[in-house]
Amino acid sequence: MLSLRALNYRGIQLTHPLFLFIFHFNEIAMNRIINDPDQVVEEAIKGYLAAYPHFFAKTAHEKVLKYPEIPLQGKVGVVTGGGSGHEPAFLGYIGKNMLDAVAVGEIFSSPAAGAFLEAFKVADGGAGVACLYGNYAGDNMNVKMAAKKAEAMGIRVRTVVANDDVASAPPSEREKRRGVAGEIFMWKVGAAAASQGYALDNVIEVAQKAIDHCRSIGVGLTSCTIPAVGKPNFSIEDGMMEVGIGHHGEPGIRVESLQNAHQMAKTMVDLVVADRPFSQGDEVAVLISGLGATPTIELYIYYAEVAKLLEAQGITIYRPYIGNYFTSLDMMGVTLTLMKLDDELKSLIDVPTHSLGLTQLE
Structure with missing residues (x-):
């Protein structure tokens, strides 16, 4: 049954059958555990703080959280920021030997410049950020x-900008590529380096x-629904998949018939390996x-399919x-990230870490 609010939207009487159908569709599509679709981020932050006070502490900005044990004098602060909706990214990577502070924006929206500034301030222990x-x-503009x-x-403050998504621009235009799940390896390595006493310039270099x-590379099988919008923000037909889709629903490189796990893995591994290019004898971290x-x-x-494909190419998963x-x-979908390792990257990826999104004991 339609609720009474469907009959009056922001003071406008909506009694036409078409409007009633739209509202009914949205009520079906928006079965969510929320209070107010316009307050999802703020209320989620309250949940983080209530659940994990050993990971998260408030700052002067409502959309910036920090690790309670920072700043540490003489240690480089490591921060990031990004739109909400990618959980556990971004807040979930605050923790021991991980990020010191994180600024978040609304769903799929950049944090404000003031939020990034607050993250820089709380993370600074005198050695830079x-x-x-x-x-x-939006992130580029507000960070600058x-x-x-x-x-x-x-x-x-010094920066590193992630651009690991092979689908978003050709190799000759890597500077235009999006940052996606490879950011997690960048955070892990950069934060580990800072925890080991690297100076700011060296943290930047290794990150x-x-x-x-x-x-x-990512493959999407369905769309996603932004709570404040109340309907899918794009569509993928049943039985199809979008290769190269972005984390905000940015168009991929092609839409094709849904493949089984082996075929999908082969499609994605081939695109990633050809771009680096990775080669026989390489050791990689796989996310x-x-x-x-x-x-x-x-x-x-x-x-399991990715592991077999990499083994067949002589690439070892570290x-x-x-x-x-x-x-x-x-x-619904999956992303694949490969990071080629050398001795330094292996030593830093091995550093134990404890955060909501990633805990590694050894």
Whole structure:
């Protein structure tokens, strides 16, 4: 049954059958555990703080959280920021030997410049701040504005911009590529380096190396629904898949018939390996992330196929990560990220870490 609110939307009487159908469709599509679709981010932050006070502490900005044990004098601060809706990214990677502070925006929207500035301020222990973030127009603009203000306050800020998504631009235009799940490896390496006493310039250097060694690709099977919008923000027909889809639903490189796990893995591995290019004898870290609605059992089926394909090419998996690491609300699909390793990257990827999104004991 339609609720009374369907008859009056922002003071406008909506009694035409077409409007009633639209509202009825949205009520069906929006079965969500929320209070107010316009307050999803703010209320989720309250949940983070209530559940995990050992990971999260408030700051002067409502959309910036920090690790309670920072700042540490003499340690480089490591921060990031991005739109909400990708949980556990971004807040979930605050923790021990991980991110020190994170700024978040509304669903799929960049954090404000003021939020990035607050993250820089709370993370600074006198050794400067490394801001490691994804290549999106709003993030680029707001980070630059915040960094300029931070520098005027005596806080040295340097940045690394992730651009690991092979589907978003050709190799000759890597600077235009989006940052996707490879950001997690960039954060892991950069934060580990900071925890080991690296100076700011060296943290930046190794974080840049990490993302330069990463390549990622995603496949989407369904759309996702932004709570404040109340309907899918694009469509993928049943029995089809979109290769190269972005985490916000950005168009991929092609739409084709749904493949089984083996065929899908081959499609994605071939695109990633050809772009780096990875080669026989390489050691890699592999990250496989669901996009929010993909059952974990299917991720492991997919990983088994990826492992076989890499082994057949003489590429050794040094560390695998399988789970929901960088999602897109309720989208069904998967992303694949490979990071080529050298001795330094292996030593840093091995550093134990403890965060909501990633815990590694050894």
